Amino acid sequence: MKNPYEILGVSNNASDDEIKKAYRELAKKYHPDNYVNNPLADLASEKMKEINEAYDTILKERADAKSGGYSYSSGNADYMQIRNLISSGNISAAEDMLNRVADRGAEWYYLKGLCAMQSGNYNAASSNFETASRMDPTNPEYAKMSERFRGAQNMYGSFGNRQNSGVSPCDCCSQLLCADCLCECLGGDLISCC
Amino acid sequence: MFGYVKTYPPEMKVKEEKVYKAIYCGLCKEIKKSVGLFLTPALSYDFVFLAIFRMAISGEKLNIKKERCFVHPLKKRNVTVDSEALHYTAKMHLILTYYKLCDDMADPDTSKLKRIIYKLYIPFLKKAIKKIKSDKAYLEFYERIGNIFSEMNEKEKNGASLDEMSKSFGELLAAVSSHNLSDDKKRIAERMGDMLGRFIYTADAADDIESDEKFASFNPILAEYKSFEKAKEHFPEIDMVAAYYIGEMKLCLDLIDCDPIYEGIMDNIFDFGLGNTLKKIMDPDNIGISQNNMNQETDKNPKKEN
Numbered sequence: 001m002k003n004p005y006e007i008l009g010v011s012n013n014a015s016d017d018e019i020k021k022a023y024r025e026l027a028k029k030y031h032p033d034n035y036v037n038n039p040l041a042d043l044a045s046e047k048m049k050e051i052n053e054a055y056d057t058i059l060k061e062r063a064d065a066k067s068g069g070y071s072y073s074s075g076n077a078d079y080m081q082i083r084n085l086i087s088s089g090n091i092s093a094a095e096d097m098l099n100r101v102a103d104r105g106a107e108w109y110y111l112k113g114l115c116a117m118q119s120g121n122y123n124a125a126s127s128n129f130e131t132a133s134r135m136d137p138t139n140p141e142y143a144k145m146s147e148r149f150r151g152a153q154n155m156y157g158s159f160g161n162r163q164n165s166g167v168s169p170c171d172c173c174s175q176l177l178c179a180d181c182l183c184e185c186l187g188g189d190l191i192s193c194c
Numbered sequence: 195m196f197g198y199v200k201t202y203p204p205e206m207k208v209k210e211e212k213v214y215k216a217i218y219c220g221l222c223k224e225i226k227k228s229v230g231l232f233l234t235p236a237l238s239y240d241f242v243f244l245a246i247f248r249m250a251i252s253g254e255k256l257n258i259k260k261e262r263c264f265v266h267p268l269k270k271r272n273v274t275v276d277s278e279a280l281h282y283t284a285k286m287h288l289i290l291t292y293y294k295l296c297d298d299m300a301d302p303d304t305s306k307l308k309r310i311i312y313k314l315y316i317p318f319l320k321k322a323i324k325k326i327k328s329d330k331a332y333l334e335f336y337e338r339i340g341n342i343f344s345e346m347n348e349k350e351k352n353g354a355s356l357d358e359m360s361k362s363f364g365e366l367l368a369a370v371s372s373h374n375l376s377d378d379k380k381r382i383a384e385r386m387g388d389m390l391g392r393f394i395y396t397a398d399a400a401d402d403i404e405s406d407e408k409f410a411s412f413n414p415i416l417a418e419y420k421s422f423e424k425a426k427e428h429f430p431e432i433d434m435v436a437a438y439y440i441g442e443m444k445l446c447l448d449l450i451d452c453d454p455i456y457e458g459i460m461d462n463i464f465d466f467g468l469g470n471t472l473k474k475i476m477d478p479d480n481i482g483i484s485q486n487n488m489n490q491e492t493d494k495n496p497k498k499e500n
Binding site: 017116120121122123124126127130148149150151152153155156157158159160 | 355356357358360361364388392429430431432433434435436437438439440441445464465468469472473475476477480
C-alpha cells in the first residue's frame, strides 16, 4: 500500500484531529451513496477502500505506538499506581504521590501534566508535557500529548507553522492525486505510478 | 466585555457578513429595550458571538426585518427580531455589565472620568437588574455570577496564576453560555463557554501586561514573570495554550448540528478571527501584508471596548 498519510493528504506528523478531519472529508466525497446508479461506482468504492485502509493503518500504528509507550515508561510501581489514580479521577491523591517522588524524570513530568490537564490547569499541563517530550523525545505517549498543544498552535496560534492563505504542501499533493484520478476516469493518466 | 471575539471579514462570505450585522443590530436593539434608549453601555462583539452560539444550539430560525435605528436614523437596516436567543443574551449582557461596572467603581484605580460616566449608567442598570432578579429562573443565576466575581477578586488579592484566573473566567462564561439549557446541549455549551472564557481572559491578560506594569495593576502573567520584557519571551507558550482553547471550541462546534449560516460565522471566528486577535497581541510585528491592507478593522487596537 502507498504511504497512508499521502492517501489521506496529510503530513506524517499530523495531529489525530487533522487525520480524522481529512478522513471525514475524503469519506464524504467517495461515499458509495454518492455513486448509486453511477457507472463509475466501482472506481469510487476502490478509492473508498483505499481511504479506509489508510485510515485504519494510521490509527493502528498510532495505537500500537501508544501501548508500546507503556513499556517505555519506567516499570516503577509508584508510577503505575499514580497512573491508576489519574485514570480513576483521583487527582489529589495522584499529585500527593507525585510530590513525594524525589527523582523527577520525563515520566514524572508527563504524569504531572496529566494531573494538571484533569484539573483544568492547561498552562501547567502544556509546560509539563513539553518538558517530558524534551527529556525523552522518543516516547510516543509524551509526544502525543505535547502534540495536542503544538498541533493547535500550528492551526490557530501566532507562532505555529500555518500560513494565512491556508495552503499547505498537502494541498498540492491531494490536488495532484485528484487530478490523476480524474484523468484516469477519463481514460488518461496523469501520474503513471498511481 | 473585551472585544476579542471578532469575525475576520476578509474570509467571510457576503451573506454571512449580512447576517452577522443583522444579529449585531438585533442585539443592540434588544439591549436598548431592556435598559432604556439613551444610556446603553457599549455592545461588544463578544456578546454577538454568544447570541449566535445560543441561536445555533437552540436551533432558532433567523427572523430578519428592516427597521430603523436611533443611532443610524437615515436608512432602514436589517435587524434580527423575535429572537429568544437575543432576549437571553441581552439579559446576560446586562448582568455582566452591571457587575463589571460595580467592580470598577469599587476599584480605587478607576479614573474619575469613568466614575462619573458609570454613576450615570448604574441607576438605569439597577432598575433593569431588579426586573431580572424578580424572575425566578434568573435570580439564582444572578447570584452565582456574583459569587464567581467575588471569587476572582479574592484570587487577585492572593496573587493567583494565569491558570487559576482563566479557570474562574471560564466558569463564568460556562454558566452564561449554558443557563436554561439541559442535557447534552448544556454540556456542550458549558464546555464552549469554559474554553471561550479561558481564551478571553488569557488574551486580555497578555494584552494588558504593559499597561498593568505601568499602573501597578494585578496581572497573573506579570506576577509570574515580573516584567513585560521577560513575559514577552514566554508568549509562545501562552499562545500555544490559547490556541488549544480555540481548537477545543471548534470541537464543541463539531458536536452541534446547526444551520450552516451560524456554523459559517462561528467557523470564521474560530479559524481566523480569534487567531487574528491572538496574533495582534502576541506577535504584532509580524502581521502579514494581506491583513493590514485588506481589512480596515484589523488596524484598530484590540483593546477594551468600554
